[in-house]
Amino acid sequence: MTTQTITTREIAGKTVHVNEEGFMTDPSEWTREIAVELAKEEGIEELTPEHWKIIEFCRQDAAATGAAPTLRRISKQAGVPTKELFRLFPKGPAKKVAKIAGLGKPQGCV
Amino acid sequence: MSEDNRHLVFICSKGNLDMAYPALVMGWAALGNGLDVTIFFTFWGLDLIRKDRVDHLEIAPVANTSMKMSMMGVPGNLGIPNLLGVLPGMTAFATALMKKKMDELEVPPVREYLEMLVDGGAKLYACKMTVDMMGLKEEDFIDGVEAIVTASDFIDMTEGAQIIFI
Numbered sequence: 001m002t003t004q005t006i007t008t009r010e011i012a013g014k015t016v017h018v019n020e021e022g023f024m025t026d027p028s029e030w031t032r033e034i035a036v037e038l039a040k041e042e043g044i045e046e047l048t049p050e051h052w053k054i055i056e057f058c059r060q061d062a063a064a065t066g067a068a069p070t071l072r073r074i075s076k077q078a079g080v081p082t083k084e085l086f087r088l089f090p091k092g093p094a095k096k097v098a099k100i101a102g103l104g105k106p107q108g109c110v
Numbered sequence: 111m112s113e114d115n116r117h118l119v120f121i122c123s124k125g126n127l128d129m130a131y132p133a134l135v136m137g138w139a140a141l142g143n144g145l146d147v148t149i150f151f152t153f154w155g156l157d158l159i160r161k162d163r164v165d166h167l168e169i170a171p172v173a174n175t176s177m178k179m180s181m182m183g184v185p186g187n188l189g190i191p192n193l194l195g196v197l198p199g200m201t202a203f204a205t206a207l208m209k210k211k212m213d214e215l216e217v218p219p220v221r222e223y224l225e226m227l228v229d230g231g232a233k234l235y236a237c238k239m240t241v242d243m244m245g246l247k248e249e250d251f252i253d254g255v256e257a258i259v260t261a262s263d264f265i266d267m268t269e270g271a272q273i274i275f276i
Contacts, residue, residue, distance in 0.1 A: 071138075071142050071230075072216070072218065072226065073216075075226075081229065082225075082226050082229035082230055083229045083230075085230075086141070086229065086230050086231060091115075091144040092141075092142060092143045092144025092145075093142060094139075094142025094143060095142065095143055095144070096144075106142075108216075109135055109138075109139060110135070110138065110215075110216060110217055110218065
């Protein structure tokens, strides 16, 4: 196990804590404005209601379980087909969803 | 498949239930992280994409030195004696046990895993030589298998990729 280095950065006018991979480390610092900015950094120009449905599910699930949900969990629990997840968050939905939702990387493998 | 994106290729050559999962788990993780993924099925690995076999993959306790009674809650390092392993029903028992453990971890069955991978953009191919050897046809394979390809095709389509043989 490596210890992670936590730094701060400013996103959407707010100073937040992030790890070396750019994941926010304190979910309570997250705002919807931050999500919009982080999405742009991940190449998603606009967050549609479909994106928000997934982000909000992840926020709620992480608050309940203590960890960012895996793609399969999002797909099953939020009722979003795998294809949709990859369409909405292209090139790496597992990381992108968690990052935009202000959560750490998913802990599960599936 | 985009240029200069990291490309992971798995060669699945085994048809045992336990040997089906490495490519599925790592391939799915790779897709989730934005990599291109290709899976090539050859020899017994074809069982993973055969319609009639995919739901019936098994694990045999015979000659499996890593399978210990501890999986069944018996403490210590006690193995399953090979002499017991050959008894009728022991392979079905070991298979059921593994499936139950996987299910508890919310790991999907092989068929569903492959669907997820295809939906996530993985490309699946069958090896022509072994397909011919086993007398199989395209319609014997699950949906999502792109094509039956030759060894030479495989070499061409994996240029620059990282290849993992299982």
